[in-house]
Amino acid sequence: MSIAPTSTIQIIPRSRRGVELMLLVIATAVSVAAYVSIGLAVQGNVPASTGYYAAGIGLLALIAHLALRYRAPYADPVILPCAVLLNGLGVAMIHRVDLGLKAAAEAAGREPRGPAAPQQITWTAVGIILFLVVILVVRDHRRLQALTYTAGLAGLVLLVLPLVPGLGVDINGARIWIRALGMSFQPGEFAKLCLVVFFAGYLVVKRDVLTLAGHRFLGLDLPRARDLGPILIAWGVSLGVLIFEKDLGSSLLFFGLFLFLLYVATERAGWLIIGGLLFAGGAYVASQLFGHVQKRVADWLNPFNEVGGQVANGLFGQAWGGVLGRGLGQGRPELLQFYAQSDFIISSFGEELGLTGLIAIILIYTLIVERGLRTALGCRDVFGKLLATGLAMSFALQVFVIVGGVTGLIPLTGLATPFMALGGTSLVANWAIIALLLRISDQARRPQTPAAPVSDDTIAMAVQKQ
Amino acid sequence: MNSAIRRLAVAAIILMLALMANSTYLQAFRADELNGRNDNRRVRDAQFSVNRGPILIGSTPIAQSKPSKDRFEYQRSYQLGPEYAPVTGYYSYLYGRSGIELNQNSQLNGSDPSLAFRRVVDVITNRRQQGASVGLTLNAKAQLAAYRGLAGKKGAVVAIEPKTGKILALVSRPSYNPNELASHDLEKTGAAWKKLNADKNKPLTNRAIKELYPPGSTFKLVTAAAALSSGRYTPETKVRSPAVLELPQTTVGLPNQNGRNCGGSDNATLTVALRESCNSAFGSVGLDLGAEALREQAEKFGFGERQLPDLGAVASRFPADPNAPQVAQSAIGQFDVQATPLQMAMVAAGIANGGDVMKPYLVQTVRTADLKTISETKPESLHQAVSSEVATQLTQMMVDVVENGTGRPARINGVQVAGKTGTAQTAPDRPPFAWFTSFAPANDPQVAVAVMIEDANVPRTDIAGGTLAAPIAKDVMEAVMGR
Numbered sequence: 001m002s003i004a005p006t007s008t009i010q011i012i013p014r015s016r017r018g019v020e021l022m023l024l025v026i027a028t029a030v031s032v033a034a035y036v037s038i039g040l041a042v043q044g045n046v047p048a049s050t051g052y053y054a055a056g057i058g059l060l061a062l063i064a065h066l067a068l069r070y071r072a073p074y075a076d077p078v079i080l081p082c083a084v085l086l087n088g089l090g091v092a093m094i095h096r097v098d099l100g101l102k103a104a105a106e107a108a109g110r111e112p113r114g115p116a117a118p119q120q121i122t123w124t125a126v127g128i129i130l131f132l133v134v135i136l137v138v139r140d141h142r143r144l145q146a147l148t149y150t151a152g153l154a155g156l157v158l159l160v161l162p163l164v165p166g167l168g169v170d171i172n173g174a175r176i177w178i179r180a181l182g183m184s185f186q187p188g189e190f191a192k193l194c195l196v197v198f199f200a201g202y203l204v205v206k207r208d209v210l211t212l213a214g215h216r217f218l219g220l221d222l223p224r225a226r227d228l229g230p231i232l233i234a235w236g237v238s239l240g241v242l243i244f245e246k247d248l249g250s251s252l253l254f255f256g257l258f259l260f261l262l263y264v265a266t267e268r269a270g271w272l273i274i275g276g277l278l279f280a281g282g283a284y285v286a287s288q289l290f291g292h293v294q295k296r297v298a299d300w301l302n303p304f305n306e307v308g309g310q311v312a313n314g315l316f317g318q319a320w321g322g323v324l325g326r327g328l329g330q331g332r333p334e335l336l337q338f339y340a341q342s343d344f345i346i347s348s349f350g351e352e353l354g355l356t357g358l359i360a361i362i363l364i365y366t367l368i369v370e371r372g373l374r375t376a377l378g379c380r381d382v383f384g385k386l387l388a389t390g391l392a393m394s395f396a397l398q399v400f401v402i403v404g405g406v407t408g409l410i411p412l413t414g415l416a417t418p419f420m421a422l423g424g425t426s427l428v429a430n431w432a433i434i435a436l437l438l439r440i441s442d443q444a445r446r447p448q449t450p451a452a453p454v455s456d457d458t459i460a461m462a463v464q465k466q
Numbered sequence: 467m468n469s470a471i472r473r474l475a476v477a478a479i480i481l482m483l484a485l486m487a488n489s490t491y492l493q494a495f496r497a498d499e500l501n502g503r504n505d506n507r508r509v510r511d512a513q514f515s516v517n518r519g520p521i522l523i524g525s526t527p528i529a530q531s532k533p534s535k536d537r538f539e540y541q542r543s544y545q546l547g548p549e550y551a552p553v554t555g556y557y558s559y560l561y562g563r564s565g566i567e568l569n570q571n572s573q574l575n576g577s578d579p580s581l582a583f584r585r586v587v588d589v590i591t592n593r594r595q596q597g598a599s600v601g602l603t604l605n606a607k608a609q610l611a612a613y614r615g616l617a618g619k620k621g622a623v624v625a626i627e628p629k630t631g632k633i634l635a636l637v638s639r640p641s642y643n644p645n646e647l648a649s650h651d652l653e654k655t656g657a658a659w660k661k662l663n664a665d666k667n668k669p670l671t672n673r674a675i676k677e678l679y680p681p682g683s684t685f686k687l688v689t690a691a692a693a694l695s696s697g698r699y700t701p702e703t704k705v706r707s708p709a710v711l712e713l714p715q716t717t718v719g720l721p722n723q724n725g726r727n728c729g730g731s732d733n734a735t736l737t738v739a740l741r742e743s744c745n746s747a748f749g750s751v752g753l754d755l756g757a758e759a760l761r762e763q764a765e766k767f768g769f770g771e772r773q774l775p776d777l778g779a780v781a782s783r784f785p786a787d788p789n790a791p792q793v794a795q796s797a798i799g800q801f802d803v804q805a806t807p808l809q810m811a812m813v814a815a816g817i818a819n820g821g822d823v824m825k826p827y828l829v830q831t832v833r834t835a836d837l838k839t840i841s842e843t844k845p846e847s848l849h850q851a852v853s854s855e856v857a858t859q860l861t862q863m864m865v866d867v868v869e870n871g872t873g874r875p876a877r878i879n880g881v882q883v884a885g886k887t888g889t890a891q892t893a894p895d896r897p898p899f900a901w902f903t904s905f906a907p908a909n910d911p912q913v914a915v916a917v918m919i920e921d922a923n924v925p926r927t928d929i930a931g932g933t934l935a936a937p938i939a940k941d942v943m944e945a946v947m948g949r
Contacts, residue, residue: 107537264470304505312505318493319500320508332508355493359486366482373475377468385467389474396478400485409488 016077017069023081024065028058031088034328038096041329042103053095056121057088060128067135072442076375079441082368083419083434086361087127087427090420091120092328093348097341100334116341116422123424127431134435141440145383148201155194158187159237163244174292174414175245188241188250189416189429192257192394193436199258200386203265206230207382211266231271234258235278239286246292249401249413253394255279260393261386264376300411310339314347314406318358325354341422343414346406362403365418369396372437378444388440391433504562514538514559514650519574519597519835521554521566523604529554529567531597534650542648548641549613552622552672553604553777553828556644560652561659565672566600566829569776573598573832573840580832580840598840601831603632607945608913612637615938621900621919622673622807625942628815628911630845631824633774634946635915636808638673640665675779678804679918682890683743684901685764685799687813690740690863692763693751694856699736701859707734711746713791720749720794723889740863741871743887745798752797757788760797766823766851767813773826774808782809799890811916814903816849817864818884818911821857823848865908873904875936878944882908885939887932897921902935906943913946915939 032054039047047053061084068075095117105112138144144151162168167178177184203210210227238255241247259275287293303311313336321331333340333348340348350358372392379385398415405412416426492500501509515538520530528550531540542557544550555565563571572578576597584598605625612623616639625635646658662670671677693699707728710719728734728744739747752760764770764784772781785792785802795801808826816823825848832840852860864884867873873885885904897920905914917935 260474264467264474267467267470304503313507315492316500316503316506316508318489319497320506321493322497323494332511335507350489350493355489358489358493362482362485362489366479369478369482370475373471373478376471382467385471389471393474393478396481400481403485404488407485407489407492409484 015073017065017073020068020077020080021065023078024061024084027081027085027088028054028061030085031057031092034089034092035095037327038092038099038329041327042096042099053091053121056124057084057091060084060124064128064131067132068438068442071135071139072438074442074445074447075438076371076441076445079368079371079434079438082364082371083431086364086419087124089349089361090345090417090422091117091124093333093345093352093420094120094341094422096329096352097333097338097348099329100332100340101338104334113338116338119424120422120427123427124431126424127428130428131431131435134432135439138436138439141384141387141436141443142381144197144387145201145204148198148205151194151201152198155191155198156237158191158194159241161187174247176247176250176414183424186416186423186425188245188247189425190432192250192253193391193429193433195254196257196261196387196390196394199261200383200390202230203261203386204383207265210262210271211268228274231258231262231275231278235275235282239282242282242286242293243290246290247414248293248296248411249398249405249415252279252401252413253397253415256397257390257394261390264389265382265386296411296413300405300408303408310336310344311406311408311412314344315408317344317347318350318355318407321351321354323355325350325352325357328352338422342416343402343412343421344406345417345421346403349420350407361420362399365395365399368434369393369399371441375437375441375444379440380444384440384443388437388444391437394433510559511538513575515540516575517596518542518557519576519599521570521574522599522601523606523609524601526606528602529557529644536650538650541650544644544648547643547645549609549637550604551641551644552638552674553602553636554644555777556642556647558647558655558659559650560655561647565777566602569778570600570829570832573600581834584834596835598835599833600829601833602828603627603634603830603843604636604828605634605946607948608635608942609637611635611941611945612917612938613639613641615917615941616919619919620667620673620921621917621935622677623915623917623938623942624674624806624808624811625913625915625946626811626815626824626826628818628905628914629824631815631826631848632830632845633826633828634913635942636674636828638671640667640669642669672777673807673918673920675774675777675806675808678780678782678806679899679920680803680890681799681805681810682888682899682901683745683799684810684813684886684888684903684916685803685805686740686743686748686797686888687817687860687864687886687903688764688767689748689752689755689760689797690736691767691817691852691856691860692755692759693736694859695763695852696755696759698754699751701737701863702735704733704735705739705747706732706750707739707744707747708732709746711749711794713749713794714753715789716791718791720745720791720798722746737863737866740886741866743867743872748798749794752794753790755797757785757793757796760784760793763851764803766849767816768809768823768848769805771848773812774828776828779808780806782806799888807916807918809916810901810903810918811914812848813851814884814886814905814916815911815914816851817857817860818905818914819857820854821850821852823851861908864904868904872932873902873936875932876902876904876940876943878906878940878947878949881906881943881947881949883940883943884908884911885936887936900934902932902939904936904939904943906947913943915942917942 035053098115102112162175169177169179238251242251262271299311331351336344369392376385376388402415402417404410416423418430518531520527529544534541555567557563557567574597608625612635622638649655709727710721712719722745729738729742761784769782773779782805792801796803825846827843831842861884868876868883868885872887876883876885883906888901890899900919903916905911917938919934
């Protein structure tokens with residue numbers, strides 16, 4: 001073959017789907033290895049269900065991969081394998097705790113509870129379906145901007161849903177669940193997604209006025225008093241969540257996300273300082289007024305005061321795991337009951353995979369966050385930038401809050417560990433978030449000249465906004 | 467906008483680094499502390515599943531772990547449980563450990579650094595971790611004699627090999643059955659624990675080494691030692707010994723037990739004073755010597771120091787700053803003189819060993835499961851309490867006590883026994899403590915023993931160290947000497 005002479009250097013964007021496929025194979029293999037290792041340690045053989053598990057995880061990953069090949073070929077190749085790996089490891093650990101709880105129940109002569117791992121696989125499938133829907137239906141993330149206020153309203157409705165009498169239920173003192181059609185949902189997980197869309201869309205429109213108007217004070221550009229409205233509203237809503245739903249984690253998450261996006265939109269550190277002060281004030285007042293906040297703080301400062309306390313038990317598990325861990329299937333995570341699969345799944349990993357495994361897991365989360373922020377950097381439209389930043393930072397904040405709580409860095413709040421913790425709503429919502437991130441990254445990494453025709457109204461919208 | 471996003475990216479990394487740093491602190495640096503906590507179920511369960519090493523007397527286990535079919539792999543069991551309970555202690559899931567089980571825990575469960583190499587070998591050869599065995603210095607016959615002697619009584623016996631400091635017997639009664647606390651049936655152990663703690667006779671109390679009692683007249687050995695060591699007294703020195711010694715600064719006197727003067731004389735010799743255990747004589751000697759001399763002598767015998775740290779013994783004490791009448795009372799082992807039976811056995815052992823008090827010990831050897839010795843205790847001198855001449859003089863005086871005085875019930879055919887009785891008064895409403903401390907044979911001591919009886923359920927008038935405690939001491943000495 002002869003090489004055609006070229007006069008200009010042409011950058012050929014690469015889709016990297018092959019890399020993604022290879023990484024997906026690795027992620028699946030690691031998950032299956034974990035599953036087999038658990039079977040060997042607990043039951044002494046390779047579990048008969050290994051084939052189903054491997055096929056399930058592998059097939060779901062493959063479907064997601066094919067959807068990207070088909071509709072988002074330039075999407076970031078690392079994000080999906082990271083999510084698959086976390087999801088797969090999570091199911092393996094849930095299975096492991098299932099076995100532990102079953103053995104404990106049998107030893108105590110109780111009827112064991114049904115296993116949770118199959119549910120989680122089902123929910124993974126639902127999550128992948130939503131992933132496909134987002135990838136296939138949302139052809140351009142900029143269309144979501146038109147839904148700014150709809151998303152805001154939906155987010156608020158989802159947020160207050162658990163407070164509706166007869167619908168919401170109290171679990172462990174927090175009122176963040178609803179029960180309907182015989183199933184439990186945590187609407188806050190989707191509220192988070194809706195609110196990020198709303199924040200991004202709102203800030204695209206308001207960023208100029210929030211940026212330009214203001215006066216300098218002590219070297220800081222402070223906003224005008226009347227522009228403080230949105231931040232005060234966000235503050236009020238997050239305080240409402242804290243007070244009425246007793247959910248410290250979500251409260252911190254919502255407010256933090258809004259603050260981060262505000263900062264990115266305006267590039268003014270003054271907002272962060274005002275927000276930080278508002279948060280500190282709110283947290284202080286809440287800790288003075290509300291017993292549930294006080295209890296969390298007290299448990300954090302003195303985890304061993306409460307006999308058999310969850311936090312203490314989680315810390316014991318991680319200490320027992322030490323640097324290298326007891327080995328998958330060889331710890332005692334079931335001592336935390338089913339919390340070992342949900343809020344405290346990180347401490348289960350810390351016990352069985354040790355510090356080494358825990359750091360690896362945190363690094364995988366970090367990779368998703370940084371890849372998400374990289375997407376935001378590369379994105380060409382303001383809305384996409386804000387949206388990607390919001391989605392990526394929602395991961396960062398959520399991981400920080402829950403892992404920090406379980407490992408004793410900060411007071412414990414009941415947030416789900418993304419992709420790993422047992423829980424359908426959270427898993428499905430996280431798959432939607434990953435899909436959106438990939439959708440934006442496809443846009444960001446795509447060649448400058450549109451590779452695919454963009455519909456007229458999208459261009460019109462883009463022109464209108466710029 | 468991009469610069470703000472970049473800053474957020476840095477912020478996100480800082481958040482994640484904080485998580486990793488905290489986990490590192492927790493799992494790498496704080497792990498030992500957390501794993502050592504008593505309320506840590508994982509560690510407790512794991513230790514309950516370890517093949518814990520036995521506690522041995524010679525080659526006979528008095529505590530050992532046997533395979534178990536329930537949720538823990540081994541069950542700790544105690545042969546002759548109550549007899550050895552003050553030594554072995556218990557190993558309980560709910561209530562932790564005590565005794566040797568507590569103090570030799572890392573050896574018994576195999577986690578001690580000295581066993582690190584063994585552990586590595588076990589891992590490589592895929593053997594289950596097995597703890598080391600702890601061999602004790604106890605003499606099974608002496609222990610049994612002491613345990614039987616205290617049947618139905620509240621009290622304690624400690625026997626020591628004078629030349630080495632080996633503990634030959636250590637008994638406290640009433641005792642408890644450590645098997646009840648080691649059971650894997652946690653409801654049963656809970657009930658047993660409640661019952662033991664509610665028992666007014668306090669069976670969990672280790673009277674031999676962890677409780678302090680007024681030593682009474684057995685302390686006169688210390689006073690006599692101080693007197694002879696001062697150079698101003700010999701066994702034949704005459705001391706003031708009226709029926710009641712008038713005490714300075716007070717209107718009450720110090721009366722002799724029998725209300726008479728000492729052996730028919732108001733100026734008996736020191737030998738006669740010890741033989742008849744005259745309070746007035748030793749009170750006046752104490753006043754003459756002063757509190758400092760008495761304290762120094764007591765400390766040379768081991769007062770003021772904790773012995774047997776393995777078992778968490780308490781230190782005996784001589785009062786801090788007694789006035790003159792208090793000095794006189796202290797000289798006869800009253801006022802605020804407080805001693806453990808172990809301490810009084812050490813006094814006898816020190817005199818028996820030519821004045822050289824040996825450091826008492828209970829753990830003879832620690833061996834791995836394949837009998838490789840990890841550590842072996844060597845005898846160690848604690849203090850030269852008195853010169854060998856003074857020790858000889860004291861020995862002769864003590865032989866006189868047994869042959870002609872209050873210690874007659876301890877006589878053994880064909881063996882010279884040296885001893886001293888004691889009857890310590892405490893509150894008027896409770897019985898006095900009966901003491902006897904002795905050693906034998908006097909010319910070549912093999913065993914020194916102290917017996918303390920707190921309550922023997924006998925009429926108050928019958929309580930005297932000679933009649934109650936001396937026969938037990940005799941049995942223990944005979945057991946050691948193989949008679």
